[in-house]
Amino acid sequence: MSSNTSNEQVTDESVNETDGTSDGAIIETDISVDRGSSHTTGHTETIVRAEGLDVYYGDDQALDNVTIEIPEHRVTAMIGPSGCGKSTFLRSINRMNDRIPAARVDGGLHFRGKNVYDDDVDPVALRRTIGQVFQSPNPFPKSIYDNVAYGLRVQGKADGMDLDAAVERALRGAALWDEVKDQLNESGLDLSGGQQQRLCIARAIATDPEVILMDEPTSALDPVAASKIEDLINELVDEYTVIIVTHNMQQAARISDKTAVFLTGGELVEFDDTATIFEDPDDDRVENYITGKFG
């Protein structure tokens, strides 16, 4: 991954790519959904771009010719019925699908212009730039501190840095610091489900990734814990790009700037501003799905 700390530096590259994909490309538009003011309006660059992406599990096709451009520093929601491929798409981005022996990928999936399925891309390195939060909280059976420090340690960044400060920063970023600052040495498994999930978010942001993938991060949580996670996601997009899979359409409407609707068969049916998707979708199937007539 080339340096990505400055947005200007990657602008040219991304613009060129956008020009290259005329067919069905989603041109960046102003974000004017009923979101809080925390989200800057205006153009942002594409950070993840899929082009004709097919994913198969053995003989079953999980994604069918998906083309999408996901903007930086935005919350992009993936919605759709069970088995529609939205989680598969998420796992394709950081190549977690590699862990499934039967999985096979065709087509392009570009992260900052680089196809992550090129031979010279090491999935381990890729995942150090693209963090993930899972459906049910999966903290390691270690202390809270060690959970947060884990990524920095395995990535070799822990040496010569102020690890305590990094752990505190990550826990504050995940809105968990005040609750756990006196019990950093206790097991992460002793926390409540909602706290565990925020611990997993802290773990993911501790290494300062560019993108955070979230696979139904609130589906195992009660509504109060879920709303804390949603608030948190709102703040995370200032620094990160969030791509979230959710079953919960209200959640997608509440927190996302862009929404992608997948329908059965692994087809990306529509991708647009969240407001457009929910108020005036182009595709009848999307309207049916959103109004509950399908899926």
Next chain:
Amino acid sequence: MSTKRETDFLADVDLGREKLLNRLFYGTLVVASLFGLAMLVLLLTDVLWEASQALTNFDIDIGNFLTATSSSRAEQAGFGASIIASVWLMVLTAVLAFFIAVGCAIYLVEYAPENRVTRLIEANLANLAGVPSIVYGLLVLALIVNDAGLGSVILAGAIALALLIVPIIIVASIESIRAVPSSVRDGSYAMGATKWQTIRQVVLPQAMPGILTGTILALARAVGETAPLIMVGTMLHATRYPDGPFASFSAMPTQIYNWTYQADRMFNGLAAVGIVVLLLFLVAMYALAGYLRKRYETDGSSISNV
């Protein structure tokens, strides 16, 4: 059957026979379950009774018994050298078996491709665990004691016992490693950890209590094994404290065995007391394994504490 008049739908139902069958079956199960317990109580009672009889009849001094070496004269014979030999055996066996077994288990669970060779290896592990222990003794006798010229020493005995328990530890380790939720592995990989980092820092720490429990239970089996040690070759009387892995020896079970066929009746008494010592070793090891398992289970339950 007072309700019979009011409720016709029960009129033709006679559950008497089924209920009788239920009770019979239940009774059979209870008897079957109690059988094991009864045998254990019988065994313990017998062992303790024999030992206490021996202590009084032959006036065995427990302090001397635990510290002295064995001797061809029953009055002077003790169990000390055999206890130390068994401790040596346990330590060496544990070291030899643990790393091979855990390494094999990690390979099979985390690395081995899903193919026929892997399935063949796994199926054979179960078979290996069922091989009679004397066969391992014969193998070590031929290859290590004679061909390699190691002689009938503690290390040779430990190799035989290690061969015996490696498959058992592998099977236990495979189960423990498989029991680590894949979600935790995913969490580690998603952090950009390599495979080895994930195994070393996430999988093994979580699987270790189960692996250790299996190892201790297997060692408890090894410490009571007699046949392979007899094949490897032990002293008739452990007359010297072993001074290292290359000392000749007679471990607890073999010394007990040798005492039981001596003409002097007092040796039989010594064997009875020796069995109590051996059982105490086993109980201590089972207790340790149970403690580890219990701690393991508490940890496991809190994972799903969502």
